[in-house]
Amino acid sequence: MARLLTLLAVAAVASAECTREGLLAAANSYVAAITAGKLDGLKLSSTNFTYMENNKKADLAKSGVLAQPLKIDLTRSTADVISCASYTLIVSTSGTKPYILATQLRHPGDDTTTITLVDTIAATTGSLFFNAAKTLGHLKAQNWGPIPEAERPSRELLKKYGDAYLDMWTDKDAAGSIQWGADCERVEGSQFTKPCGVQLPRGGSTKPNGMRRYVIDETVGSVDILCSFDSIGNYPDSHEFRLEGGKVKYVHTVTV
Template sequence: MLRPTFLGVLTALVAVVPSTLAADCTREGLLTAARSYLAAQISGKTTELKLSSNFTYQQNNKVSDIAKGLLSTSYKIDLNRSTADLVACASYTMWISSSGSKPYVVGTQIRHRNNNTAEIAMIDTIAATTGDLFFNAKDTQKYIAAEDWTSLPAASRPSRDVLKKAGDAYLDMWTDAKAADTIPWGTNCERVEGSRLTKPCGGQLPHGGSTKPNGMRRYVIDEEMGSVDVLCQFDSLGNMPDSHEIRITDGKVKYVHTITVNGK
């Protein structure tokens, strides 16, 4: 009987180790990082965040110093919700502070490199406050708090491709006259633009008219929640930092949320 040599055993171990060390981007890891972001926002202490060595902070589409951004100030958060994208290894967190002296409605995408959810590579925030488009934090909170955001059954979850196409088609409505008709609108869908509620959300839609497409699109797609969030620059109506979130249930658009900052 032949015994494996030490070198042979070592070679076998080396072959196995890389696969065992390969990290997976997990839902719990993404949501844990999102919770750490919310905790830092509540405390106003960015030192509580575990940031990568080449971390980037972006606020309203501009790379900024995190120590001078929104996270450097403590805010009471009255409502929040997060979704997770295991393919992009990113999360989207919406939070609302409506009870303080300076109210905010915020949409933030958090990104991780190499599937490492233990470290945050980028915090990308769209932050709307008093004076921004249709802004009223208390009304926005009231509408969104009443929504149903339970996880979808596996058999009825929209695909990643369907969700991305819906997000892109929505942002293309201002430049493409046919885009609105490609979106599967639900008869009971609700659209919250800033603090304006429209029901059903498939009515009163643009059908082209602008020559400037909405650019700088960054996606967080969560099939389990049936949602896509797109951070972008709303160029069709001006240089406006923007977040558009869409939820699809039973194959139809159920919710649309927009956070739009006046061009600054």
């Protein structure tokens, strides 16, 4: 009997594993909700759900993002099986308001179908360097496909480089601690810079960029960090990075 109970416990743990497939399925349900402009199909926790929009708690049902259906021109998602979270980028260039959405979903570790947190940076007309059509053109040309397993950056390196980038405004040595790819591209809102390892901040601010929330996906060599960009003015912000060959290949920011 004791052995049977042990086997059942092991099986329960195995079935509770946070899977990449489950995380991406939940992300797809979020994309479907944005497309339809309805909450139907989103399995939100009935006891422990929070919606954050631009770093503040809000009512998801009354959010401007879901007030009407959005025509989606580009979307892609990444998955973090350690944190049981996903990151989804959405670009919508048409409609009453164009949007670029940077959203992290979080789940209890035993159920990727249940969402406990929708955490989104919602940029629209008037946001920093906002031009959805220009951003779409830059991002459509990029490759965010899986990286060969033997070449994937570690979780530790992804977080290290993401943090170092956000530290550049307060730490004069942070930029030099990052390896930059020769063909690295940086898209800030709609502004395009290549290579992206030039014209970087070297300290000067006394306010670190805080409220950092991470989604790290070694499979595609990416880390997304939602934060408050306090170094230049308390702006809700998403910074996403892709590493290839241990060097930064892409930087993409969404700032309100």
